Amino acid sequence: MKLPFAESYKIKMVETIKRSTRKEREQWLKEANYNLFNLKSDQVFIDLLTDSGTGAMSDKQWSAMMLGDESYAGARSYYKMKEAIKNIMGFDHFLPTHQGRAAENVLFSVLVKEGNIVPGNSHFDTTKGHIEFRKAKAVDCTIDEAFDTVIDHPFKGNLDLIKLESVLSTYPKEQVPMIIVTVTCNTSGGQPVSMANMKAVKKLSEKYEIPVCFDSARFAENAYFIKTREEGYQDKTIKEIVKEMYTYADMATMSSKKDAIVNMGGFIGMKDANLWKQASTYNIMFEGYVTYGGMSGRDMNALAQGLDEGTEFEYLETRIKQVEYLGGRLEEFGVPFQKPIGGHAIFVDAKKILAHIPKEEYQAQTLGCELYLEAGIRGVEIGAILADRDPETRENRYPALELLRLAIPRRTYTNNHMDVVAVALKNVYDRRNEIKHGFKIIDEAPIMRHFTVQLQKID
Template identity: 40%
Template sequence: MTAFMEPFRIKSVEPIAFPTAAERRAALEAAGYNLFKIDADQITIDLLTDSGTGAMSAAQWSALLSGDESYAGARSFRRFESVVRDLTGFAEVLPVHQGRAAERLVLSALLKPGQASVSNTHFDTTRAHVELAGGKAVDLPAPDGGNIDLVRLRASFATEDVACVVLTVTNNGLGGKPVLMENIRATRAICDEFGVPLTLDAARFAENAYLITELEPEFTGHSPRKVAELMFRSADIIWASLKKDGIANIGGLVALNDPDLAARCRLELIAYEGFPTYGGLAGRDLDALAQGLLEVTEPSYLRYRAESARWFGEALRAVGMPVVEPVGLHAVYIDAGELLPGRNLPANALLAELYLEGGIRASELGTLAFGRVDPAGGPDIPSARELVRFCLPRRVYTRSHLEYVVEAAAAVVKRAEAIPGYRIVHQDPVMRHFTARLAPML
């Protein structure tokens, strides 16, 4: 059979809110046209992020009940540590409350002021932590939008004081495309040549591994688990938000082999997160994460996730949305600049219309998130792409929910010519897209 379906049954449900058109307009205006600032009870379908929004399995809920809440050396940590060591091959395992805490630990330890972190694409929090450490975030994506550009990576060592290379797997900033094993291995060789550590931002490691099995003939027929193990063993350090491929609502990790670097990170961990065997998490969270890391590489789950995302992308394309190809697993990306040419902040404009049409919340990965403020006081330096990301929370929405989104998208496409651009009314100096206030340019 060629039909796909969810490889699970639903045992618990949560009601969905259906605010009226008037309520949606009032909520959007009150939020300064920033969907981050709209309360969840005013959202019908929430595709803002796949981070911490997934549905846990029966086995994960059972694991919560066996959580050991001892302050130090808890049984739950030992289970988590064992699962991570087996998956990654790293001896040193540090739990943290989420991915940005892991980024801060590693990047503050690796970077000195003026040094560069070079990446296929730093995501928003990664870039922020590089800059907060006094470093420079250099993005060198390959034309495919997933891999790092190896020619420019090698050249960067002649122009930058490179402290580390970061591969974001998958490349969340440019469409959720994978970093292929061939590229990981070649990056590893360049890092060895110049004596810098290779780090993986591994929030979506299982999805990256699954795409490798589809795209690289060497790995045809391999299990996603085995490919993930090879990915991890190609790196010196990994960090991850486990709110994605840990399939849980909170948690993250740092894993590495260097005992000296681990000791420095551990001191920071104690100061900011908690004792090293809980890292800001409850014991029950560690147990749920350990179980999630076992479940996430199941081929049937990853196949369902891939086929769902591709169907959704095809349906959006059919109603006129310019979908970024190829579609990955965790999200479908729309080129808002193509749909709304000539508009200021077109991704924000598209987001506002989707919310007004159907109470749908997605996220902006364009100039508001990735553009740069001109230090000389001129206009913003725009992002290379003006993307809207429809993230797919794990095991949450069915095809019927996504059909509702497609219907709303079709209505927005029909009135695209009348959609205004947006301007920034207020912005903060760091992570401005979380808190900015906007207004339509009427």
């Protein structure tokens, strides 16, 4: 008999989580103005809002923290992080930042100007926000298959090379500061980009003399999918695959709160010494001195160790198989979600589940609130609220996909928790026709509104 799969770790410390009643959750959600970000963590039983900074660090990471050098300039921890980035990604130059959006802020302050065009594969909210804040335009060049949740394409994060070349051939190179390749592509469902596609994008970038930037938050998960899905990579290690991936990038931004498994931290990797020099000025202005950039020494140590652990196959297999487990349970129950299953989350197809609710009433947000009411489970909307308003017309943008993301923190929950999530979502799915209305916005920020938006239930 074949042995069942088991996690490649054992639990050393636990944290209590609290159950609540539906009546309590109804009151808390109302007080939060139906924005799940506004809930207190003690009001959530299983928190799948994000996998960013919510994972469990290893004993080796905690040990590394105890050896952190907190010197303001030239700390040993900085050089340990520098060595890890060089060994794993190959970048000669880097700047530490406190998280991924800070890395974008610093890098884009150098590169992105008013009127610029920035093509990529379904830019995530902070990326698009930093582009549009600078009065530039993000152009989505993702393959069409990504927007059909039923199609089982192995690399739905791929850029459509025809779409991309159309952008590059339309605008002068001075107007296109970079091509962004998000690995894995969060907005399209945590979907990976193939090595062949990265190589082809780099070839196009060289033809038009435009640099390539990898949004690298989940680069290791992307490498796992290359190993398991792309011909010719089955016998390569994750670290070998990562090394090749970054030969096709000129620079990278990284939220290390994902695949480096830390609670806080990020960085910019660069091959161009002159770009490093320009970005250093903004890093000092926004983040801190170039050898700490908003991070403590202990966090840099934990990040360096996490980069090493996060690029080991056994760890990645355990992590992604838990996401697959949840997807398998939902498949059993007939709940529609983005296929194939991505690396860090299940993206539930709210547009299919709540097709009777108008898109103007925010289907994915409605589904997220119903799941919270059902069992105290918090997900996040990846739909019209996150898509924000068009900067010019101020009209709502309605994306092709309206998704509820259930992001699984790394090494944090057991499969028993996944069973609770699956059954709770099944219960919501079974009573979907009883959900008559969604929400309207009563207050919103001018940009990246989904973090603080206030909603009112439509009766």
